[in-house]
Amino acid sequence: MDPLLKSTYDYALPEELIATHPVEPRDAARLLVFERAGQTITHTTFDRLFEFIPGDTAVVLNDTKVIKARVFGKKESGGAVEILLNAPLQDNLYSVYIKGRVKVGSLLFFDENLHAEVVELKEEGLRVVAFFHKEKAVDTQELFAILERIGHFLLPPSIKRSDTHEDRIAYQSVFAKEQGAVAAPTASLHFSDTMFETLKQRYETHFLTLHVGAGTFKPVEAEHIQDHVMHSEIYAIPEATCRLIDSPKPLLAVGTTVTRTIEYYARTHHQQGACNLFLHPKNPPIRVNYLLTNFHLPQSTLIMLVASFIGIEETLKLYAIAVKEKYRFFSYGDAMLIV
Template identity: 40%
Template sequence: MPLIFCFSLLNTGMPDVSVISHKLSDYDFDLPKELIAQKPTEKRDNARLLVLYRRSGRIEHRRFSEIAGYLRPEDLLVLNNTKVIPSRIAGKKPQGAYVDLLFIEELEDNHWKALLKSNGLLKKGEKIYLDNAAVSACLLVKHEDNSWILRIENGANIRELIHRTGEMPLPPYIKRPKKNNTLSTLDAERYQTVFAQKEGAIAAPTAGLHFSEDVLGKIRNSGTDIAFVTLHVRLGTFLPIKTEEIKNHRMHKEYYEYTKELLPKITITKNRGGRIIATGSTSCRTLETIALNNNIHQFSGYTDLFIYPPYPFQYVDALITNFHLPKTTLFLLVSAFAGREQIFNAYEIAKKEGYRFYSYGDCMLII
């Protein structure tokens, strides 16, 4: 197994000798099932917070409600204000078998891209019935990523149907009994950030779920500036890596946008010695995409940026992030930011301390 010994600055101001592997199997770890969070904490900001110092490797244990104490007046906190669409809808095949549909994006002329799950075989040309058979969707093309192109018939408005009957597109490791209205109501509120504005995501930017209005108020009152970007979380963020050689993986493109005020804020922050603090992998990838483009007039576009070790971060100085699944693009990003060995050490400590993992789990601040 080829290992690369690499000097990486990683924005810490001091070199870190790391062992870099490009083999996916070297980013695997075991996690007890009981540590996979099935519900959010009672209060958003009551999640546990593991603080990792990249220079020293020191770790502190806090609550997310205390995060304002780690931010400085000269810093810039960047949040992703995408809004999750309740895009999961139940359908039926002509014979009555259930089909689970996750609508990803609208194309044109009543065509949608969607992920489908069924116990039976799905065939090109087959029809799926929705909304008590009032709406039908014809399966046209299946792509290599297992998504389908659907043609919506009956002149139906899928967006209206999604908002009327759809459920939040929770990841498969969060188990939900069917027709549990209490949990469905909870998910509709808590699988969405309090600052969500621009509709388009099919998964939540989970690091942002911990922010309450109270925490945001404390951050603003401390003098820390806040900026927003939008990246609509879609297949690029959560599709699994299927190649052992990491460099052979290709990210799906995801739409992003930002306002003209962002770049001046970044410049001011850097010039006064402040830090750019990205909330989650989506904000981080958006910021680093903007840095690569180096074009102040390009305020929107699509990014397929895949960050894995080693990576020369240009904008991001600190990262707020949840605990991620092994062998994923998300875990590779945090490994690139803090170093593989430090992340593995932090995750082992988190497991021993009983931290909750994944989307509804606890959080890290890497500084």
């Protein structure tokens, strides 16, 4: 198996195993535990997670909060238009994706007297816009507040339905705090309030923030994966978390976003900025010891990240077992712990 070929990361997944709705309660999700030292596999439930995390471990979580980044409106001509916020830029400008043909200078109108002017057309479908509310430029927090009232969550492409009130609760971690993500860091979604409180009591617990962008859903198109251009996402790491990463203490990363951010810091020592790190078997982790994650799409950068921990053959073996055991896959699916 060539770990640098996209096709190596393919696997067969029955459509009925794709989770389209969350599990209730959150911590009732199933958990596959893979212990590397003994090559053992345990099938359990997420509420038993703490039985498998080594006691001297520090746990790092992503406290990003998902915003309602998808908003529908009209062009000056009256034609329908849809904007998907990707990331704030400087000077009240925003990187967005727009469904519908636009040009520089186009005006787009939304509810609550919000409108946008197209400022620049960039590559790969990205556009730069300026937002205005009642003719005044709006800052990021004002925009997020308006979008909370008129916008919609961007659910993953595997969930072929519109967002509902159920998603507004379930597609947000119980410790979400810093607004700015377009998509949820989904490994975090399994923690109930009770489990989160227990986690903080039992383990040294730290946070960082990485705002998951729309690029997280971008497929790998290049057959040779090192030709893939990884998307960038805005991150910030508090001083206490930086000190933890700089220490020798064993780390459990809750999710791929936490993993990439820790590993980016370990390589650059930049406390904040834009993370575009692509982890795969030829670029493995140098700092994260253990990983908690969901089951990811075939040929995605996320399954390649899992393979960076345990190798492609072991990854595909575990995924085949998960399929056989009818685990639920993708964003609202079940979890896997690698220790």
